[in-house]
Amino acid sequence: MCLVKNQAVTFIVMLGITGTVFFYLQDRLYGVFDFFGVTLPAIFSDVVGHPSLSLFLLQRSVYLLGAIGFICLTITLVKRLPHRPWKTLVINIIALFLILTSGGLGVLYVLHFKKIEAEREVYVSVFNTYAERPKVDISAYEIDITPRGERLEAESRLRVRNKQKNEIESVILYLNPGLKIITIEQAGKILDFHREQQVIEIFQKLRAGEEAEYVLKYEGGIEENICYTDVEEKDFMSHPAGKTFYFRYGKRYAFLSDTYTLLTPECIWYPVAESPVSPANPYSIRKDFANYKLTVRYTGNKVVLSQGKRVCGEGKVIFTDTIPFCGISLTIGAYETKAVSVDSTDYELYYFRGHDDFMVHFDALQDTLPAIIREIRADLEVVKNRNYPFRKFCMVEVPLSFTGYIRNWKGYSEHVMPELVFIPERGLRTQADFRAMGFRLKNWREEGELLDAKDVQAGMIKNYVKTTFVNENSSDENGWGQSTEVNKLNIGAMFYGFCGYLSDPDFPVIDIAFSTLQNITENIQRRWYFGPLITDQQRAIIYLQDHNFQTALSDKNLKPQVLYEILKLKSNNLKYFITAQVAPGEFEAFLKSFNETHIFEEVTFTEFARQFNKRFGIDLLPFVHQWYTTDRPAELMLNNVEVNSVVVDDFTKYQVRFKVYNRSKVEGILTVKIEEGGGGQRGFRPERREAERNNNLHNYIIPPQSAWKIKIINDERPGRVSINTNVSANLPSEYMYNFSKVDREVTDTLSGLFPVDTLLFTAGPGEIIVDNEDPGFHVLETNTRHKLKDLFRKEEEDKYQNFFPWKFPSRWTAVINSNCYGKPVHSAVYKAKGVGANKVQWVTTIPKDNYYEVFIWNPKFENWNWRRRNRGHEGHAQTYVVGYEEEEENITVDLGQEENGWVSLGNFYFPAGKVSVTLSDNVSAGFAMADAVKFTLINKK
Numbered sequence: 013m014c015l016v017k018n019q020a021v022t023f024i025v026m027l028g029i030t031g032t033v034f035f036y037l038q039d040r041l042y043g044v045f046d047f048f049g050v051t052l053p054a055i056f057s058d059v060v061g062h063p064s065l066s067l068f069l070l071q072r073s074v075y076l077l078g079a080i081g082f083i084c085l086t087i088t089l090v091k092r093l094p095h096r097p098w099k100t101l102v103i104n105i106i107a108l109f110l111i112l113t114s115g116g117l118g119v120l121y122v123l124h125f126k127k128i129e130a131e132r133e134v135y136v137s138v139f140n141t142y143a144e145r146p147k148v149d150i151s152a153y154e155i156d157i158t159p160r161g162e163r164l165e166a167e168s169r170l171r172v173r174n175k176q177k178n179e180i181e182s183v184i185l186y187l188n189p190g191l192k193i194i195t196i197e198q199a200g201k202i203l204d205f206h207r208e209q210q211v212i213e214i215f216q217k218l219r220a221g222e223e224a225e226y227v228l229k230y231e232g233g234i235e236e237n238i239c240y241t242d243v244e245e246k247d248f249m250s251h252p253a254g255k256t257f258y259f260r261y262g263k264r265y266a267f268l269s270d271t272y273t274l275l276t277p278e279c280i281w282y283p284v285a286e287s288p289v290s291p292a293n294p295y296s297i298r299k300d301f302a303n304y305k306l307t308v309r310y311t312g313n314k315v316v317l318s319q320g321k322r323v324c325g326e327g328k329v330i331f332t333d334t335i336p337f338c339g340i341s342l343t344i345g346a347y348e349t350k351a352v353s354v355d356s357t358d359y360e361l362y363y364f365r366g367h368d369d370f371m372v373h374f375d376a377l378q379d380t381l382p383a384i385i386r387e388i389r390a391d392l393e394v395v396k397n398r399n400y401p402f403r404k405f406c407m408v409e410v411p412l413s414f415t416g417y418i419r420n421w422k423g424y425s426e427h428v429m430p431e432l433v434f435i436p437e438r439g440l441r442t443q444a445d446f447r448a449m450g451f452r453l454k455n456w457r458e459e460g461e462l463l464d465a466k467d468v469q470a471g472m473i474k475n476y477v478k479t480t481f482v483n484e485n486s487s488d489e490n491g492w493g494q495s496t497e498v499n500k501l502n503i504g505a506m507f508y509g510f511c512g513y514l515s516d517p518d519f520p521v522i523d524i525a526f527s528t529l530q531n532i533t534e535n536i537q538r539r540w541y542f543g544p545l546i547t548d549q550q551r552a553i554i555y556l557q558d559h560n561f562q563t564a565l566s567d568k569n570l571k572p573q574v575l576y577e578i579l580k581l582k583s584n585n586l587k588y589f590i591t592a593q594v595a596p597g598e599f600e601a602f603l604k605s606f607n608e609t610h611i612f613e614e615v616t617f618t619e620f621a622r623q624f625n626k627r628f629g630i631d632l633l634p635f636v637h638q639w640y641t642t643d644r645p646a647e648l649m650l651n652n653v654e655v656n657s658v659v660v661d662d663f664t665k666y667q668v669r670f671k672v673y674n675r676s677k678v679e680g681i682l683t684v685k686i687e688e689g690g691g692g693q694r695g696f697r698p699e700r701r702e703a704e705r706n707n708n709l710h711n712y713i714i715p716p717q718s719a720w721k722i723k724i725i726n727d728e729r730p731g732r733v734s735i736n737t738n739v740s741a742n743l744p745s746e747y748m749y750n751f752s753k754v755d756r757e758v759t760d761t762l763s764g765l766f767p768v769d770t771l772l773f774t775a776g777p778g779e780i781i782v783d784n785e786d787p788g789f790h791v792l793e794t795n796t797r798h799k800l801k802d803l804f805r806k807e808e809e810d811k812y813q814n815f816f817p818w819k820f821p822s823r824w825t826a827v828i829n830s831n832c833y834g835k836p837v838h839s840a841v842y843k844a845k846g847v848g849a850n851k852v853q854w855v856t857t858i859p860k861d862n863y864y865e866v867f868i869w870n871p872k873f874e875n876w877n878w879r880r881r882n883r884g885h886e887g888h889a890q891t892y893v894v895g896y897e898e899e900e901e902n903i904t905v906d907l908g909q910e911e912n913g914w915v916s917l918g919n920f921y922f923p924a925g926k927v928s929v930t931l932s933d934n935v936s937a938g939f940a941m942a943d944a945v946k947f948t949l950i951n952k953k
Contacts, residue, residue, distance in 0.1 A: 592681065
């Protein structure tokens with residue numbers, strides 16, 4: 013006001029500044045522009061307090077002091093007669109001081125994060141420098157640790173062995189850079205070593221197969237910035253809000269204090285031979301399985317937790333176990349404990365003192381809890397096709413700010429460790445609202461079903477176990493987005509990742525691929541997503557159309573979420589290749605036997621493939637090479653999908669049949685799922701492999717450049733048949749066919765693959781088809797105006813979108829949908845209704861004068877206008893202009909009245925030469941849509 017002199021203009025300027033900062037600048041420079049503080053963590057833990065209180069106060073002081081300074085300037089700028097003129101100078105000096113101090117604090121705030129980035133760059137460089145150096149294997153640890161507030165003193169005794177084929181010049185170990193090495197000894201002799209940040213190089217040669225024992229003494233604090241150096245800086249620095257509990261939690265990766273201690277292998281709190289990350293080549297990380305003995309010298313009143321059997325002595329706690337682990341953690345906190353032993357396995361719950369309010373919801377389960385645990389474990393072992401391998405299972409409450417990341421190369425986060433799973437404070441980020449869960453279970457019971465308190469509480473435990481520890485996707489999301497957050501508490505690693513390791517230098521991803529194909533579930537219920545942007549799974553399919561798996565693993569520009577979907581697609585593709593030739597039950601039995609034989613061991617994939625070939629007579633190595641390196645996937649064409657009834661042995665059954673053509677030079681894999689009805693189940697159930705055991709999931713290998721008829725006999729009437737082309741050039745990859753009734757009966761009782769002529773999939777004689785993907789399709793667009801918001805909008809990376817019925821794009825936009833025409837990309841373009849200025853045009857050349865019937869493909873997009881009441885049928889009339897020579901004919905078709913597929917525009921006599929069909933955006937419905945045009949010769953001259 014003092015400068016602009018106009019209240020309205022001042023208000024608009026301030027509103028513009030506020031909007032610009034709030035919507036576009038609040039995440040820039042680590043949140044220094046966020047004067048609202050919405051991107052800053054502001055939650056206090058009952059145990060450890062604020063995750064970074066000094067940083068929070070520093071950032072808020074920037075705006076507190078700056079605001080006071082500008083208020084002081086405002087006082088001096090007001091036009092009035094000063095009572096004491098010298099005070100104006102004093103106020104101006106104070107204002108200038110406060111504003112400069114505010115700016116200085118802002119610079120300090122930014123420099124703090126710049127320092128972290130610089131440190132992490134150094135750590136990354138060191139990791140990469142030593143990544144290719146030959147490593148030893150550690151077979152046994154004896155770790156003696158004494159916590160002293162924010163520091164620790166430790167002595168680690170390591171038994172190492174050189175498993176390399178050649179002699180190594182020096183021994184490489186890794187340790188947190190905040191821990192200072194005091195001495196390294198061998199048999200009482202002090203050894204020379206070199207320390208570079210997190211790397212320790214011991215100057216001692218080891219011959220091939222030679223063993224040695226080292227004693228390392230070290231002390232110091234824990235440097236958290238060494239953690240997750242393979243995570244992008246923007247993800248490491250940001251503080252995203254939760255979904256179910258919309259606050260910023262903050263991020264801590266380790267705790268070491270008198271109040272609370274939590275150390276995981278990611279922070280390298282004890283020396284290891286294999287680095288926790290390899291930023292340049294993450295899939296090269298191996299697993300070291302070693303026997304551990306951990307002694308914690310602690311005399312306080314807190315509980316000490318780690319892996320193995322705990323024995324409390326005078327002033328110390330010792331953890332030992334005969335099971336080798338690939339890493340251990342250490343937790344010291346003010347815990348209360350609930351424990352029960354079921355079938356020689358200890359189940360323990362550790363929660364912070366005073367956090368026992370959840371117990372009131374399970375007061376009726378005192379006698380039945382062991383039976384419930386036994387049932388959950390039995391179901392889970394069926395789902396995972398593995399027996400639980402450890403002697404205890406501990407659920408441990410940790411501060412809400414403790415953060416882990418699921419890296420695709422690892423397959424699990426630091427929230428899940430051998431024998432331990434770390435649950436966020438008070439169950440936040442999980443579905444721990446047991447009061448609401450109990451209410452839902454009572455109200456969702458079947459009609460006439462009586463549920464007592466035990467039934468409800470047992471259902472609550474089963475639901476919590478499923479959503480928190482079993483589900484693939486996190487319960488801390490609303491389930492409606494294009495990206496899914498992977499569940500960090502998924503305990504699949506306890507059955508797979510912590511139990512063995514498949515190694516192969518040519519296929520470094522093979523271990524995580526086999527873990528993934530066993531851990532991911534066959535979801536009966538699909539995840540709904542409403543939005544125009546394509547999902548990460550669709551992006552993964554598009555990426556694999558011209559990239560191979562090997563390239564994807566090293567592509568730094570690929571989003572981690574998309575890479576995860578690629579990993580799932582390729583893992584499933586590997587599984588379906590096997591189960592197309594081997595019964596799923598037999599494959600599962602082989603995996604279970606192999607894993608039990610080699611539990612807690614490193615086994616080469618060559619050995620796995622040898623045993624697989626011996627058992628089933630199938631050589632996996634050629635396929636895996638193609639699976640890893642091929643960048644031109646199969647192109648599969650489908651037609652004539654139908655369901656008919658058939659009588660087999662006096663019983664009415666149903667035959668699903670269709671034709672498929674693989675016109676590419678590589679084999680394709682087709683998956684057919686037959687769904688006989690809907691309906692979900694409450695509580696935890698072994699849903700995975702249910703479709704396979706009911707013979708409702710069928711996999712087929714389609715050889716290159718061949719056509720086949722596939723016939724499937726099903727006992728029950730199919731309600732829906734979905735055909736998935738998996739990793740292929742097809743977009744979309746899945747096609748669904750609904751069958752509300754089956755009227756036709758056939759006598760054909762055969763099932764299997766039967767060869768057919770490839771000519772069935774070629775265009776008929778005299779047919780010319782111009783698709784929107786073809787060069788003959790053109791967009792004639794005049795709508796090139798840019799809105800103000802476009803200046804701030806990020807450039808779209810995706811070529812395609814999904815059809816969105818509530819908001820139509822202002823420009824012609826390509827969408828993928830199984831209703832569209834395409835070979836192999838089923839796509840169309842659509843845009844919001846206009847005045848006819850924006851058009852699309854199909855152009856082809858007629859070889860000679862003749863009569864043609866012209867068709868357009870109707871993708872039959874649904875116009876879901878749920879905002880209108882009493883809606884009835886809305887017409888979808890589109891006018892097509894057929895042009896040839898100097899002639900034009902207008903044909904209007906109501907696509908809303910037509911079925912999905914080809915719709916005739918009529919018969920035309922075309923002279924030889926150029927012919928076009930043009931469609932404008934001036935339509936009767938809310939949007940115009942354009943797909944393919946077909947010209948069919950009807951009268952030869």
